[in-house]
Amino acid sequence: MTKSHIRKDYFKDEYVIIAPNRAKRPHRVGTIDETTATCHFCPQNFKNETITFQDNNYNGDWEVISVVNKFAALTVDNPDAYGQTEVIVETRRHGLDINDFSVEHIVRIFNAYVDRFNYLRNMDGIKHVIIFKNEGGKAGASISHSHSQIFALPILPPKTEKEAKDYNKYRLEHITCPYCDIIKKESGKERVIWEDEHLFVLAPYASMDPYGVWLIPKKHTRTIADLTRPEKESIGIALKMVLGKLDEFGISYNYLIENAVNNEDYHMHIKVSPRPNIWAGLELGTGIIINPIAPEYAARIYRGEVKIEEDPKF
Ligand SMILES: [Zn+2]
Ligand SMILES: [Zn+2]
Known part of the structure; x- marks a missing residue:
């Protein structure tokens, strides 16, 4: 597929121009070289951290840990910017990516997400909790020690509110859930x-x-807290596959776990947003985005059917 064309989202009023012939070959993005001496997340540099969750390894040392972010924009003692932000350090070893971990290790990271999600969403004055990860310089991460972040917000983010509205509208019109569909x-x-x-x-x-x-559980599941262990294992397998491929090509990424707002109905899922070093994502000031990589082509790359360097279409 080489001709540009406009596509509309499955159920939202959102449009994208798929423009495959505009793509340039992605090249490896440089990584941030932070040493273990200065890394805030290396165990030997931990000082007076407020630990909120800890999962130990067989030696009795922490392997997955959640700490309150000392440099946070939101804190519980500031009424003008109330909230809590935590960093989940996903391993004690510096320089690994999530795709380097075992499926079991990724399940442990998701168990940490669930523990903090359940705690933070029940905090007074909290309207929504977001769980996300930035990996690589292009996606905004500033430290090369694998970690995720959790923000407990005193407001419902506008994008989340819109997603919930569009979801509810679809449900009313079709009775069924858009993600199940x-x-x-x-x-x-x-x-x-x-x-x-x-x-x-x-x-x-x-x-x-x-x-x-997008990673969508087959069972209609409202939040990450409702995921079963086998479902988390499947997420682990899929993340290793997808993020491993992005790592192979040196493409940085974000992922965001989309959960139900309060007690409303929803179908949780994980959205992986890569940030390749190509001309891409041009927002036209009209809400329409240009994506130079056709999703059908992206799927072939993830399935291992094509290598970026070998593809003549680039
Ligand atoms: Zn480190
Ligand atoms: Zn559903």
Whole structure:
């Protein structure tokens, strides 16, 4: 597919111009070289951290840990910027990426997310909790020690509110859930990257992000707290596959875990937004994005059917 065309999201009034012929070859993005001597997340540099969660290894040392972010914009003692932000340090070893971990280790990271999510969403004055990860310089991370962040916010972020509204509108009109319908609609199609009995992984039809990926549990599940252990294992397998491929090409990324707002209905999922070093993501000032990587092509790359360097279309 080389001709540009406009696509509309599955159920939202969001448009993207898929413009594959505008893409340039991505090249490896330089990583940030932070040493273990100065890294805030290396165990030997921990000083007076407020630890909120700790999962130890067989030696009795922490392996996955959550700490209150000392440099946070939001704190519980500031009424003008109330909230809490925590950093989940995903390993005690410096320089690893999430795709280097075992599936079991990724499950432990998700258990840490769930523990903090459940605590923070019940804090007084908190309207929403977001869980996300930035990996690599281009995506805004400032430290090369694998970590995620959790923000407990005193407001509902506008994008989350819009997503919830669009979700509810679709549910009213169709009775069914849009994400359950996406799984049905996309099953067997060329945009499917991987699936098993628990998880559906696809390059979404109107992806706003080059190489964008959605991980959707097959069971209608409201929040990360409702995921079963086998579902978390499937997420671990899929993240290793998808993030491993991005790592191979030196593409940095964000992922965001989208959960239900309060007690409302929703179908939780994980959105991976890569940040390749190509001309991409041009927002036209109209809310329309240009994505130079066709999702069908991205799916082939994740499935290992094509190597970026070898593809003549680039
Ligand atoms: Zn470190
Ligand atoms: Zn659903």
